[in-house]
Amino acid sequence: MVRAAGLLAGMLFAATAAQACEQVTHRDRSFTVCTADLTTQNIALRLNRSDGMPLGSFVALELATDAPVVFAMNAGMYHADRRPVGLYIEEGTTIRPIVTRAGPGNFGLLPNGVLCVRDGRADVIESRAFAADPPACRQATQSGPMLVIDGALHPRFLPDSPSSKIRNGVGATSDGKIAYFVISDQPVTFYQMATLYRDVLGVRNALFLDGSVSRLYAPALKRADPGRQMGPIVVVTER
Template identity: 70%
Template structure:
């Protein structure tokens, strides 16, 4: 079964790289959409505020203020009621909020949590305390939590039979940092189900949970623009 999954994943990854950025995937009888950014073809950026200095908030406003063709976009990390990022946030090389390494309430504080870092030489997910100990040179970065996959292992608090289900989205990069996989569930799923999709199907060794009930995807090729509340940080992937 694992071998069959690996073969199917390789075929899907080749198709995703060569063609459409987003694809429907069934994993453990759950429906997901997986969007893959190829760093040779796509630029990956974090966006928070628009030209007027206030949060963009919506895919409509993101589209209006983005010149390059958008391949896809999704919510890019947790945020406060005023839409300020929770934890580390870096945009265009400027740090707007600092890293948080202490344990705390909610999903964000379920250590280990992590940082999605977009650098000139590739993108990767880094555990937050490792990031704080030796901060890399990230052009853009967003902190969230919990980590879904940590160096090939699932987060220790994830249970295969968990009944805690929710809409969820997350991000993970291939080991070389060139292919970046953005995943959103199309139905309520557990952390375990999403984490095993990253590890066992996409071959990701480090993956990060971005958010839950607010999870949304904009994918023009699919005719998809999920409605919902105003967002904080947005991850946008554009054609180079």
């Protein structure tokens, strides 16, 4: 009986994991949309191994994670030594402070934002609004630019932009119960990804996580994107 219950639980997990990520076509571009349901799943951020060295890979992440992994992605920009560029909180401990000034590159293309995970909810919050009234995040990562801000596209995005890259991002529903982690399956513009969040997923706030280095790990899809060593990684597991 115990063995049968274990097999059933494993089958249910496999079915749930398989349904977590699906392919969506938008503006003639293919995206993989992975859904985290905060009522039944946990979202965590991971940076280092127990010895203090960066995890860097999905293989190392899997070895360091006790619960079955539904999916994982790179989760924000990082320096050459893989330290996060902006705010980074892991299990309630602030590793890096928030950065609110404008600067070079995508991160400094204000407004940028923060993914904040609390008990039972996830939110994407514009960085200066976050800094003015910081919520008690158990997990948080800062990146930029914002893709969608209060239902509006980032003002610097152009429909005919020539800059197309593999990109990934995150957006959350207004009640914080669902988080959509998206990775493009082919090069896309900021505008294409942002309109996917606004017009297809119906998200009012969404955040760009990174481009070119973007990678997805989805065991049920037998997908583990190769690439360079990562900094912060977001992992979704069943409770």
